[in-house]
Amino acid sequence: MNIIIAENYQDLSEKAAGIVAEEVKRNQQAVLGLATGSTPEGMYAQLVKMFQEKKVDFNSVVTFNLDEYACLSPEHAQSYHYYMHQHFFEHVNVRDENIHIPCYNDKNIADSYLEYDRMISEAGGIDLQVLGIGGNGHIGFNEPNNYLHTHTHLIDLSEDTIEANSRFFDSPGEVPRQAVTMGMGSIMDALKIILLASGKNKARAVQGMCTGKITTNLPASLLQLHRDITLLADKEAASLL
Numbered sequence: 001m002n003i004i005i006a007e008n009y010q011d012l013s014e015k016a017a018g019i020v021a022e023e024v025k026r027n028q029q030a031v032l033g034l035a036t037g038s039t040p041e042g043m044y045a046q047l048v049k050m051f052q053e054k055k056v057d058f059n060s061v062v063t064f065n066l067d068e069y070a071c072l073s074p075e076h077a078q079s080y081h082y083y084m085h086q087h088f089f090e091h092v093n094v095r096d097e098n099i100h101i102p103c104y105n106d107k108n109i110a111d112s113y114l115e116y117d118r119m120i121s122e123a124g125g126i127d128l129q130v131l132g133i134g135g136n137g138h139i140g141f142n143e144p145n146n147y148l149h150t151h152t153h154l155i156d157l158s159e160d161t162i163e164a165n166s167r168f169f170d171s172p173g174e175v176p177r178q179a180v181t182m183g184m185g186s187i188m189d190a191l192k193i194i195l196l197a198s199g200k201n202k203a204r205a206v207q208g209m210c211t212g213k214i215t216t217n218l219p220a221s222l223l224q225l226h227r228d229i230t231l232l233a234d235k236e237a238a239s240l241l
């Protein structure tokens, strides 16, 4: 595992944007796997800036987001559809038809989620996957458990995640209890992965991810098995390494 320790959040965001921009310059038709949450906000801001300065062009890029809450409409201010448009898509030139974000199906027909993996395969697979990490070691919304799913699926969010994400909602009761997420197999299939981690509350998960035993109880630890993974952490997140 390649480990880059950034000076601070700004440095982390610039470095992450630099890696994404390099990938897109190298391959204009790059397939990007994208994450939401607080951590990549600065990276998206940097990428928007680079686009405005004509340093990067997303015209032929294809994107697949990792996850989406169940039961929130795409217009809901806390949905990941809304987040992605607000932080990134509205400001750059990714074509609408090239944007993919998982969608909840209220009948929970498992097969319909597999369609998302089929679309990823048909696009040629993910070239660069951007990840964040939960304080409990989740990746996407693959939560710690005795087993993990390979493909895109509907998942019950853990109490830790509901509590952590309640900061975005008016009250904890409003946080959705379920989400649709790419599975660990879909994530591990990416050719290259960068995982962004910022802040002290991520230090233990980052430690487990890099030096702990590989276990489904810390989904990020499975990334030790990936051939091309870079951890991009600020000093606080890297403090236990």
Ligand code: F6R
Pocket: 034, 035, 036, 037, 038, 039, 040, 066, 067, 131, 132, 133, 134, 135, 138, 139, 140, 141
């Ligand atoms: C979101 C996602 C999640 C977040 C994680 C960290 O698309 O995949 O795994 O990366 O929950 O979230 P923040 O960055 O808000 O701490």
